[in-house]
Amino acid sequence: MAIPKESDLTSLSRTVVLLGRRGIIGVLVQGPNRVGYSFQRIAHILISADPRRSGKPGQPVSRDKFDPIDSPFMSFPLESWQKALGAVDRSPEMLFSQTKLADNDGKYAFPEPGIFCSGDNTNRRNRYLTTWTVIRDICIYRLASNASKVQLLSGQEWRTLLGARAPNSESKAGASREFLKHLLLPEATGLGIDVSNLHKIPDREFSVHEAQENMWGISELSFRFELLMLDRRALDRRLFENRPQELGSLVREELVLRCFYFRPDQPHHLASVSVQNARRGLASPNVRDRLPYLNALRRVMFEWVDYHRYHHLARLPTPTVDTPEIELLYYEYALARYYTQTYFHYFGRAAIIPTTLQGTL
Secondary structure, X not given: OOOOOOOOOOOHHHHHHHXXXXXXXXXXXXXXXXOOOOHHHHHHHHHHOOOOOOOOOOOOXXXXXXXXXXXXXXXXEOHHXXXXXXXXXXXXXXXXXXXXXXXXXXXXXXXXXXXXXXXXXXXXXXXXXXXXXXXXXXXXXXXXXXXXXXXXXXXXXXXXXXXXXXXOOOOHHHHHHHHHHHHHHHHHHHHOOOOOOHHHOOOOXXXXXXXXXXXXXXXXXXHHHHHHHHHHHHEOHHHHOOOHHHHOHHHHHHHHHOOOOOOOOOOOOOOOOOHHHOOOHHHOOOHHHHHHHHHXXXXXXXXXXXXXXXXXXXXXXXXXXXXXXXXXXXXXXXXXXXXXXXXXXXXXXXXXXXXEOOOOO
C-alpha cells in the first residue's frame, strides 16, 4: 500500500516564508555560532542549500558526513534533522578543545551507516551486513552493560571488523582484525557467539528493504547512545550543587529514555530498538505526535552548559498541541540545530541523527 506523503515535512520552503511573515524568525538572533539565525539564513538552510554540496573547493570529491547518505539502501533522514546537521558550523573555534579529551572522541559506538551504503559495491555491502547481523547483539550488549567505559571504534576499525577477512597476523590489517575480535570476546562468550570464524560465514544477499531496516536500527542505536554520552559530557554540573542526587547516571538515563517511543510490551531501555517503532516518537509523520518527544529532548538539553546562550532555542516558549504547525516545525529544527552543533562542539564530528522507514506499522 502506498504511503501518503507526509504533509508536515513536504512544505518546509513554504513554512519558512510563513515564519518570516509572522515575524517568528525575522529578527536576527546571535548565539555562540558566528552565523546569525536571521530569516535569510534559515531560508537558505531550509530551501536553497544543496545537501549534497560539500563546500570544499579544491578537495577531491568524498562523502561529507554532514550530508545525506545518497543510497537506496539507507533509511530515510528526517528533514529537520538533516537540514540541521548540514548547517553545523565546523570552523575550528567551534570545538570545545583542539585536542581529544578522551580516547573515544570522534569514534563510533556502532558502525557509521555510510560504511554500508556509500558507493555501489554490492559484495562489500552484503559482507558488512552479514557480519553485522552476527555481531549486532554483542555490540549492543557492550554498550548497554557499561557505556561509559566501553572502547569505541573508528570508522576504519569498523570497516576492518565488518570485512571479516581470514586471519593474517603478519599484516597490519590482519593484526588489527584479531585485536578487534579479541575486544568483543568477553561479551561474545557471555552471549554464546563465536567470533573466531567470522570469515567463514557465507555472505547473505540483502534486499533493499532488509538493508534499510538494518540501517534504521544502526542509526537509532547510534543516536540514542550518542545522546546519552553527549549528555554526560555537556551537562552543566554547577546547576546541581544543591541536588547532587540528580546527577546520577540512572536519573539522567531516565530523562533520555523519555525522548523515545516504547510499546507497552517493550522493555524501556536504550538498547531496546524495534523496527516496528520506526515511524513513532521523533519519527512520527505528524509533528504534533512528535511534540512530547521533542519536549523531552529539550528537557535533557536544558541543563547543558551552553543551552541558554542559544537564544534562538532558549527563548522559545514550550509549544502545545494547539501551537500552529509552522511554529512546531521551527521548534523541531531549533532543537535539532542545537543538538547537532553541540555534538560537533564536544566530539569533533557529525552526529548520527535519527531516521525513519516508509510503510512501517
